[in-house]
Amino acid sequence: MIDLGPHAGFILASYIVVGVVLAGLIAWLIVDGARLQGRLDDMAARGIRRRR
């Protein structure tokens, strides 16, 4: 295990915060996109389209 010195807690906390925030943002973008695509697919299945 790497020794990060007396301030290891601050270093680890920084990387954990970055990981959690960016993972959360990526997850939100993926879930939002899947939800929107699902609703569009549902409408297309019911015959509702932009152009004929």
Added chain:
Amino acid sequence: MTSTVRQLEQFANPTRFMAWSRPVMFAFAALAAVTLSVGLYQGVFVAPEDYQQGDTVRIMYVHVPAAWLAMMGYLIVALSSFGLLVFRHPLADVSAKAAVPVGAAFTFLALVTGSLWGKPMWGAYWVWDARLTSVLILFFLYLGLMALRASIDDQAIAARLVAILSIVGIVILPFIKISVEGLSIPWLGIELPSWNTLHQPSSVMRSDGPKIHSSILWPLLISAVGFSFMFFAMHIKGMRNEVLRRRLSALMVVEVQRARRSELADAADAMAVEPPGSVDK
């Protein structure tokens, strides 16, 4: 020249954007994964500790890219807003809207990681100096753009108001830069001193070249490139989601119109089949 502009406009057509942006997004995501793995591994496990700051310098590999991207994100918002107001391009507002949450996230990370770096180095998580305060204002500006858009039902009006606020807010970017380093433009007679601050001046983007050793500089630059790829991949994904959201809104209007027509047709049929004289006199 005109044909080049037309070609670019066609390239940015929403339908074409949805076609070309998907492989680009995945390419950026893959490049982000590779460069971040290399950059952060080098920064945490290989790069030496700083002679003054010790191992806390390793926070720099996430803090500095986050701070750069916080400002770059706002630049994208402001340029996209300019594109909406001046050229009325359909993707300009999509780009501005998608960049705001990503930029806000990186600004938040710059503030939090800076605070975690500040405590062991300065003895305080926060000081109200010009650099920290101006970045906090940038964060509030991002939140304000999201709140303003969410508070107006008419999306066309919301887009224009948010675009105006975005362009006005760009004044914060030079303020962030000048807050630590001041501004010197001798041929214009401009000489602004830096404000009183604990924050160190830039060690990388300097007119006289980087001031940090290559063993620390390279992991930082590789990490910055990696986070930039991640930023653009997320921005493209946000834009794709926004295009889908607008298509969904348009289809919902079509659905409501169809339902109304159907109701009117049913009512007309009911009146037509009702036998004459069936109404009580």
